[in-house]
Amino acid sequence: MKLIHYLSKRYIIYSACISIIAIPLFYLSLQYLLLGGLDEGMRQQKKWIETQLNTVPAKNFVSFENEITVTPSKQSLKSDVFSSEPIFVKSDNEIVMHRVMLSNVVIKGKNYTIRIQKSMIEDEDLLTNLLLLQSGFILILIIGLGLINVSISKKIWLPFNNIVKKMKGYRVDTSGKLDFMPTKIVEFKDLENSITELINRNNKLYKSQKEFTENASHELQTPIAIFSSKLELLMQTSPISEEQADYINEISLAGKRMQRINKTLLLLTKIENNQFPNIEKIVVKDALNDLIQQYHDTLQMREIHLETEFRDHVEVVANPILIDILLGNLLSNAIKYTEDKKHIQVELSKTFLRISNDAQEGVSGLRESDLFQRFKKQSNHSHSLGLGLEICNKIVSLYHFKITYSFENSKHYFTVFFE
Structure with missing residues (x-):
């Protein structure tokens, strides 16, 4: 896997994980704020109702779709209770989620239960729209940042890719000095300098080994050839005893073996130095x-x-x-x-x-x-x-x-x- 793909993949995964956590948190936070607003509005409405009950009888309170009801109660005074309940709405012929507040109050020595309900359909629609809007923005943001990241990464890594391309085509026996792409990135400059120094050292070592191989091929083969020719002349001289002939034969075999070893070792050196470029x-x-x-x-x-x-x-x-x-x-x-x-x-x-x-x-x-x-x-x-x-x-x-x-x-x- 290429580095740019590796980084992009990690970037997308981490962004997706953050989004998965952030979107529900945003939804819950927004829901909490909206419910808090509804609850606060109903509290204010309850205070207004308490004020009106001091002058108007409870039976005179009539509201649309029974959003507000005031009924006598035998319960003692308690704190306000809030809940979310599904309620059937006749005008819309559907069940709609409502926010409901129940509160016990004492008016002129009598206990009353005040019930206030508010439709949450508008708030839910608003919440859904905001959630979809946020999800869309986050998705666009992730895709946009991903594309920007890939584009910037490609430009940033161009010098590195150029170095890799030049090194793939480098051959110590044929390549000269490598010219790398100019870059302002310090790390890539350090890499180029290190590679240049390494190449220079390799070129020097290669030239030294090549010179040694050529010198050894010339300098060793000459005395070995002289040794073999003189040995053949010695074998032609007379008189030679049988014992001397055996010794000369052994020396001749050793000389031939030495000649073969020399040629083989030189061949190995040439192969290792890639001195057979023609393919x-x-x-x-x-x-x-x-x-x-x-x-x-x-x-x-x-x-x-x-x-x-x-x-x-x-x-x-x-x-x-x-x-x-x-x-x-x-x-x-x-x-x-x-x-x-x-x-x-x-x-x-x-x-x-x-x-x-x-x-x-x-x-x-x-x-x-x-x-x-x-x-x-x-x-x-x-x-x-x-x-x-x-x-x-x-x-x-x-x-x-x-x-x-x-x-x-x-x-x-x-x-x-x-x-």
Whole structure:
């Protein structure tokens, strides 16, 4: 949920809660004031009636619809009693709510009960109209303030949205200095300054790492190449004893291994630094078929049966070199760790690529916690560097794919999810 929607939603909820409490309170308060006004008017009317009763007999008091009645009473003097009662009105042929006051008075030594009733229909209509008017005003106020809040928030958060947009498109290998939208808000200025400082530091670190990678690639490969060439010349000299030949062979193997480690580590560094910016649409099926064709002789020689099941046409947008490395490492691992005359299966669907192979005898599965970590070898294969799956993991992370491993029915399953 966006922040502006979050704030607007909370604003509307709180406003609605306040309105739900405020409207009934307004209604009750207004009703109390109106009833108080009616009661006060009836008290004044009662005083006038008491004054008139001193000169006019009670039977001479006649009022329209019996709104005022004066009757003899045997009760002693008590305080005034007010109540609201529904009374049928003949002229309107309906029941109308009335405010009624009962009061006992003593006139010339005689007790009388004065009953005064006032129709509340006008007050109720007024109260209803005021309530509807207030509810309408509150609703308009909430909607208006909500729209104003959204409009102001959009303008206020424009610089922040601009920062987010620029950061989404930022790439340390291609982007230069970022120009943010001018703003007068101190917090956004602080954020822009912090991001600018962070970007500058990242650019410096990236340049340093890139220079190191390039220097290491040049400086290390040269002595390794010299070492290998001199070793080959040494092997051609004579006489060489059998013991010396064994030592030279071991040194040669170590040199080749060192050369492979150097190239692999440099490749990992380049992937981490995103030094493969060129991307294009790659048909995964075609890339797999090319790799399978390259391993055709090895598969035939070892009598390994490789089955393919390409259910969907799948395209990925990535660097072709890295995709070849990813698919090549997974396929070569499956071939390397499959015994002769066993099976390998390659499945391709719209959402995933799965490569499975029969496990070697005595193997119950690989340690998943160490599987994609650097130099974590899970076999004693002499040519394994423990970096192949680490490279695969870096590539899938670069393109926001996902790679998983599972072991079922004596088979290893490596699955790359494209979504």
